[in-house]
Amino acid sequence: MNLKIVVLAKQVPDTRNVGKDAMKEDGTVNRGALPAIFNPDDLNALEMALEMKDRMRNVEVVVITMGPTRAADIIREAIFRGADKGYLLTDRKFAGSDTLATSYALFKAVQKINPDLIVCGLQAIDGDTAQVGPQIAEKLHIPQITYVEKLNDITENHMMLTRRLERGVETVKVNFPALITVHASANPCRPMHAKRLLKFKHAHTLSELQDQNRDYTDLFKEHPYLRIEEWNAESVEADESYLGLSGSPTKVKEIESVVLTQKESKRFTDKDQDVDQLMKELLETRVIG
Amino acid sequence: MENFFLDNKHLAFHLSHPLMKSIVKMREKNYTESKSYDYAPLDYEDAIDSYEKVLEVIGEIAGEIIAPNAESVDKEGVTLANNVVTYAKGTQQNHEVLKRAGMYGLSLPRKYDGLNFPMVISIMVAEIIARADASFSNIWSLQDCAETIHEFANEELKSKYLPMVHQGYTCSMVLTEPDAGSDLQAVMLKAHYDQEAKCWRLNGVKRFITNGDADIQLVLARSEEDTTDARGLSCFLYDRMDNAVTVRRVENKLGIKGAPTCELVYKNAPAQLIGDERMGLIKYVMSLMNAARLGIGAQSVGLAEAAYRVAFKYANEREQFGKKIIDFPPVYEMLASMRAKIDGVRSLLYETSRFVDMYKLYTYESKERSLSNEERDQMKYYQRFADVYTPLLKLFASEYCNQIASDALQIHGGTGYMKDFPVERLVRDARITNIYEGTSQLQVVAAIRGINSGVFLKRVKEYEAINLKPEWQVLKNTLIEMTNRFERSLEIAKAWNNAEMFDFNSRRLVEMMGNIIIGYLLLIDTDHNDAYAHSAHIFIRMGDAQNHEKENYIAVFTESDLAAYQSIK
Numbered sequence: 001m002n003l004k005i006v007v008l009a010k011q012v013p014d015t016r017n018v019g020k021d022a023m024k025e026d027g028t029v030n031r032g033a034l035p036a037i038f039n040p041d042d043l044n045a046l047e048m049a050l051e052m053k054d055r056m057r058n059v060e061v062v063v064i065t066m067g068p069t070r071a072a073d074i075i076r077e078a079i080f081r082g083a084d085k086g087y088l089l090t091d092r093k094f095a096g097s098d099t100l101a102t103s104y105a106l107f108k109a110v111q112k113i114n115p116d117l118i119v120c121g122l123q124a125i126d127g128d129t130a131q132v133g134p135q136i137a138e139k140l141h142i143p144q145i146t147y148v149e150k151l152n153d154i155t156e157n158h159m160m161l162t163r164r165l166e167r168g169v170e171t172v173k174v175n176f177p178a179l180i181t182v183h184a185s186a187n188p189c190r191p192m193h194a195k196r197l198l199k200f201k202h203a204h205t206l207s208e209l210q211d212q213n214r215d216y217t218d219l220f221k222e223h224p225y226l227r228i229e230e231w232n233a234e235s236v237e238a239d240e241s242y243l244g245l246s247g248s249p250t251k252v253k254e255i256e257s258v259v260l261t262q263k264e265s266k267r268f269t270d271k272d273q274d275v276d277q278l279m280k281e282l283l284e285t286r287v288i289g
Numbered sequence: 290m291e292n293f294f295l296d297n298k299h300l301a302f303h304l305s306h307p308l309m310k311s312i313v314k315m316r317e318k319n320y321t322e323s324k325s326y327d328y329a330p331l332d333y334e335d336a337i338d339s340y341e342k343v344l345e346v347i348g349e350i351a352g353e354i355i356a357p358n359a360e361s362v363d364k365e366g367v368t369l370a371n372n373v374v375t376y377a378k379g380t381q382q383n384h385e386v387l388k389r390a391g392m393y394g395l396s397l398p399r400k401y402d403g404l405n406f407p408m409v410i411s412i413m414v415a416e417i418i419a420r421a422d423a424s425f426s427n428i429w430s431l432q433d434c435a436e437t438i439h440e441f442a443n444e445e446l447k448s449k450y451l452p453m454v455h456q457g458y459t460c461s462m463v464l465t466e467p468d469a470g471s472d473l474q475a476v477m478l479k480a481h482y483d484q485e486a487k488c489w490r491l492n493g494v495k496r497f498i499t500n501g502d503a504d505i506q507l508v509l510a511r512s513e514e515d516t517t518d519a520r521g522l523s524c525f526l527y528d529r530m531d532n533a534v535t536v537r538r539v540e541n542k543l544g545i546k547g548a549p550t551c552e553l554v555y556k557n558a559p560a561q562l563i564g565d566e567r568m569g570l571i572k573y574v575m576s577l578m579n580a581a582r583l584g585i586g587a588q589s590v591g592l593a594e595a596a597y598r599v600a601f602k603y604a605n606e607r608e609q610f611g612k613k614i615i616d617f618p619p620v621y622e623m624l625a626s627m628r629a630k631i632d633g634v635r636s637l638l639y640e641t642s643r644f645v646d647m648y649k650l651y652t653y654e655s656k657e658r659s660l661s662n663e664e665r666d667q668m669k670y671y672q673r674f675a676d677v678y679t680p681l682l683k684l685f686a687s688e689y690c691n692q693i694a695s696d697a698l699q700i701h702g703g704t705g706y707m708k709d710f711p712v713e714r715l716v717r718d719a720r721i722t723n724i725y726e727g728t729s730q731l732q733v734v735a736a737i738r739g740i741n742s743g744v745f746l747k748r749v750k751e752y753e754a755i756n757l758k759p760e761w762q763v764l765k766n767t768l769i770e771m772t773n774r775f776e777r778s779l780e781i782a783k784a785w786n787n788a789e790m791f792d793f794n795s796r797r798l799v800e801m802m803g804n805i806i807i808g809y810l811l812l813i814d815t816d817h818n819d820a821y822a823h824s825a826h827i828f829i830r831m832g833d834a835q836n837h838e839k840e841n842y843i844a845v846f847t848e849s850d851l852a853a854y855q856s857i858k
Contacts, residue, residue, distance in 0.1 A: 014290075
């Protein structure tokens, strides 16, 4: 059998290494000041898909990302790390999407591939909603297994997975097709492989090449594997009313920039009465006890 | 994200040296390999881009995985149980990641699964990895053994073992014995041919073997009965799968604790001959040692870079007497001198690597077709330089590495003496660099040949002939004057007509020459990129002062000076 896996990945601003320019004055993320990276949880997701490919024959790992032209970077990165190929879902019509509109667009793209399994990272570090994966599963009417930490077993028909939950772990069995979201505690992604890096470093989308004014017609003809396919709203047959701002019921009402001031900290000395006071406060606020 | 390639612009600078064009073109057989391998470069720019991309991946692995592991690796060391040596957990992770990234066998030909990268690049990788963890760089760099297998072993051995190197099987060079350290001619481990099993058998003890429990071991052994010198020694390949070697102990060392140093007992161990009998030490091991010395040069530069960086950071953070300590003259003098030495010796490292690349490429070429006279001259030209630059590099890089690590600790003051900061580990790790693969004293013995033969001077005259921008003329005049004074000192030393007096002063002469060569390299670098101007200035002034001192010593040296020293015996 031929198992087709789609990994959904997102290019995000690196919010883990924030400098003083990381936020704009209005409290929104200053994307220009932060390097664009492969969303960390999505790397765990990619690794899990690649582990499936290691364990079984005839597994194809396809990466889909939705974003601007430069998001092709993470498709290349995924290919360098072992993915077979990737699709860039890009269209101005997607701009301003909330999780519902995003999951709709991705759902349409996934439908086009019709995979046996969809693997997502648990959440993206820019939005932290963890909603997109589950929403896609709902739209596809397939089971969703969230918080997956470990792949215990995989056969042609099903998988055994361990979920990392707040108070322990849970092992579940699920048949294909299914969607899973992978927890950050799962295996870290394998490194980029030198030979894949050198083989696929010239992989580009058509728009990238047009932007660079390079004629790669011959190169694509000779090496079709170097072409990263681009899809837009039309090519995934999406209903425009569900896309972008018009498809996004979530509206940001207000953003408040919270600056912690020194007033909010309290100083206790090592005197007995201070320690008593501290214990009392901690008990009262139910931090302990 | 720490990236030890991207954060060190000096590496990209050396990658852009004009000779790289010739090296890459020969290495890539005029870019014809791209027809048979989809990961081979299409042209020079594509090749350099490939090197940079791979270096970037390694730089990230070094910065994000190997360096953070270094402290626990140092603490954990290695363990020996049931005749198996186990690396520290961090070392295992480092090895595993580089293996999975397909980075082993970087410089092997593609037909043996390698990436066919030039020596310059694998040396750069060795430098990057040593900056992250010097002990791990030993395990990593021992894959140079593959180069010896590739150059001298038969096709059967090559096609079996070289792809294994790419898969991450480890290597070791098994040379030293209890009574054969610097003097490898005294090697006793016995090899005899077993007619029945149709293989060689090894019997005896080896000591101080770095990564001794490796999968693929190159063993120097006495194959000729009743011989006592180098001509009775051959080189063998022992495969660990044959399970005929006991690891008697692993040493408890001052530094590089993550790299196991083993005592090995070979008990009728089956082995296969590399190349021809009797050529073991004379040809193969000498070649292996030269590669290893270049590797130690890279390790020393990487370690020195690490030490400089922690010292620079500390000097900018630590305040005393109301200001940062970097603002005090003794501290900034130390830091700027460290920087100048690193810039200089790194330039020597890549100059030497390019010589090695060029002559090896011609050597491989000569095995496939007969070279033209001009090509043969080129091969000899680069080989002569490679032969004498290698010990000069090993001498300077390892001594500087020690000085820089020591100064870095000094800048930390008492804090640096504590285990809380990484600098004490760097000092301990540095201490081996001027001992193993030939002590500094032995590097002088090898490098002095280049002084006697005039090979160094020939190269210096070539540097002198390069037209530099007028603003560097003052420093160049100093170098010309230093060269003149060197020649006078050499004449004086030769006129003694006394071998022992000459030997006694040989280190002075070699160091005078080294100062001139590194001075020129820095000045030429400055001509390409004036970011090196300060280092060139500092180094040439420092070298000039040192050379004056040595010149003065030699100028009035007499037999009675020598006799005073000899009285200690």
